[in-house]
Amino acid sequence: MNKIPKPLIHEENLDEIFHPRSIAIVGASENVVSFGYQCLRYLCKGGYRGKIYPIAPQKKKIMGLRVYKTLGEVPGNIDYVICCINANMVIDLLRECTQKKVKAVHLFTGRLSETGDSNRRGLEKDILSEAQKLGIHLIGPNCMGIYNPRERITFNHDLCMEPGTVGAIVQSGGIAGEFVRYTALRGVRFSKVISYGNASDLNECDFLEYFLCDKETKIILMYIEGVREGKRFVKTLRDATRIKPVIILKGGRTKAGSKSIASHTASIAGSINIWGGALRQARAIQARNLNELIDFAVAFYFLPPITGKRVGIIGGGGGNGVLLADEFEEAGLDVISIPEQLKKLLESRSPILAKWVGNPVDFSILHGFNVDYVEVVRSVAQSPDVDLLIANITGESPYHKQMLTTFLEKEVNAYLTVAKEELKPIAVVMKNPELVADQARNWRWQILFKQRERFINNHIPVFSSHGGVAGVIRKMVDYYQGIEADNFSTV
């Protein structure tokens, strides 16, 4: 990987915006259906360590915090303002901000361009002009703003507050929260995430530049509905992908989707063909949907750079292995013949096994033979013909509770033992049950969830869809092969 360059185009450093020492919430409220209430609750419950100033015309205290009538009344500095008031009042607020030298205003406030109403579109323009005149940066309007777990700033309830290395630029506020929550469940931790809505002032290019230079961010994920500055975006993207993987999900790829983004973030979709071509040229990776974006986050977060396509698949039952092999080969990966190391091991124990077992290695065949799981897994991991090992875990063995528990524990132990030897990267595939309330506490799912947790705690990624993991790994290998070729050609 290349060295991180200095910020490329923009002079302003957004670092101060992502690390405010004090935040004022304008439109703070005790009314639970208001965002003035919810925003304040995010920060208080999230444990934000800086100063929080609720601004509201009447209340004296909200959530135990003193309320100020105006920004001017606040004793200290205000770095960052979260604006939850009506759009008509925003211009006045911006003027007030100058008194406190506010650097950026996050406009949670919406109902502007996205409504399709020309007056409101005009108002959004006026707000931008005023902000530019006053030298104040805007995030939004119509967005959820910042999630920065290091600073304990969050844009939704109960998000994980452990920091990590994944940065995300997400135009939609709903997707931003959903993405962080579901990706964190998979063990991924974030550096920063920004939800930026209508992108009236700061847009995807500004954030991409910032994340590209940000040392806390090693992988960049994006959900984009429309691009404000096409050429600058492609240029920045090219710079970024030389340094960090950038994975992008585009919303509004179809007629119906495009219409929908207009009323969501007032974005213009652009031609999906031009878009796809530009991304390919810039070596950005395209995700097809939110599940794939999450799978990409997991793969890049946990796995080292993999530049070979040869996979060894272990575990699962026979049919499960067949289906997994099909998906991997269909994705363009190479499900090699049984590795020599494993063949020799099996020959030494039973000639019939050596002829019978293949890749995928069906564990159920080994039943009753004198072969240990650990040696099987190790022999595949040791093979110079294998670039990546796939562990296929199923809770569907034909055993009852005690036996299944013991069996799974032993199986997972084998992978964890070999993983510690750092012979090859390992990824796990494990089906995810779609639970209903009365099944949530069933022992079977609890056992699977426990084993999934053990893998994740040992930094081994777990995927639930056969096709999903195959596609993501294939694109990941392509990305790293491309990078390798680039580096070689510039030697």
Next chain:
Amino acid sequence: MNKIPKPLIHEENLDEIFHPRSIAIVGASENVVSFGYQCLRYLCKGGYRGKIYPIAPQKKKIMGLRVYKTLGEVPGNIDYVICCINANMVIDLLRECTQKKVKAVHLFTGRLSETGDSNRRGLEKDILSEAQKLGIHLIGPNCMGIYNPRERITFNHDLCMEPGTVGAIVQSGGIAGEFVRYTALRGVRFSKVISYGNASDLNECDFLEYFLCDKETKIILMYIEGVREGKRFVKTLRDATRIKPVIILKGGRTKAGSKSIASHTASIAGSINIWGGALRQARAIQARNLNELIDFAVAFYFLPPITGKRVGIIGGGGGNGVLLADEFEEAGLDVISIPEQLKKLLESRSPILAKWVGNPVDFSILHGFNVDYVEVVRSVAQSPDVDLLIANITGESPYHKQMLTTFLEKEVNAYLTVAKEELKPIAVVMKNPELVADQARNWRWQILFKQRERFINNHIPVFSSHGGVAGVIRKMVDYYQGIEADNFSTV
């Protein structure tokens, strides 16, 4: 739909095999790692109401049941034998079976052709010859046999014992269990499922014929690795799809997959292109993977025949709706413009809403306006331009526990209220979290699981993947349009 014909080719009626009044388990055992133990436990714990005869050389009692040394010692008739003994002993067993006029033997016994060993392949042939000579039908070898919840016969632990109308013919025992378990979680109930392994005697054609004629079975799903009688299979499939939907997942579509099926069920994959062509001609629906097979089971089980492609999507956040619209249009479905009925409703409440809201209907826009969820859902369901309504449920609203609970409850109530009016079929999309142990009891997932359960209890199907549901619905519409065209052309 056409009338169900009489059995087409085979004279034997497999009905007796699927409804045995007594079962002998040969090789019954107290050793928990043996299948002689597990099989017996399936029947005892599953609550099989017929007579169970454990056969073993020594033990006097297993699981409280009297053990017999030979089949001949058993006092009553034996309809069905589950054989868990070594392959070398099977021919002797078959001879013993004639004393009791056994109709069918399920050979759980494996390690025959699938090992790739020529002696064992020979033994499998000899077993078949002997069975044919003695007039005994074989299921397997190398399979899990029958799941028939009406008879409380099961081939794995803790499977749902409530009967339904889905029949499944599944070559792999592991896939059979996994398929039943994960599909039942989604609310689908089965008539019968057969796992038939190496298909030495009874094969996919026999079972397809049986399921085609079986009045308890309204939908047929198959997982096939290889076909034993190609021409007969295509002919039977054509007959079947005229009467019931048949959905097929093919294992062994690739080189790696083909190699794998040889060592799994000793099947020969055949060309995937010829296979695909034959299925299309026979109007069978192809599933790409196990998740899709399960989604098909859910769609055909819960939804009425849908012959139009126009969808109305409601709910979710803005970004979530954009992504869902993209997936539906990419799948070839028609995400229509906002229905007239909804437009009129919104115009009567707020001119801005009528211009702003589209299809998908973003509920978050309605926040603060005087519009009720029920009237919105109803107006879309009433539209003559909508063939199917998609409810997009997300737990990712920016609210805290109490509010989110109330909000989701209200949202789901709206769908359930309109569903009772039977205006249009409704399908739900709801993301599925990949839980780890310490998250399983988190309130957020519990709420989602509860709402999922409410939908299913009200016979509304719930899907978790945007792309998954879009693809399945598209293929379902194609199927019903094809049937409609056939019926029209034969009038």
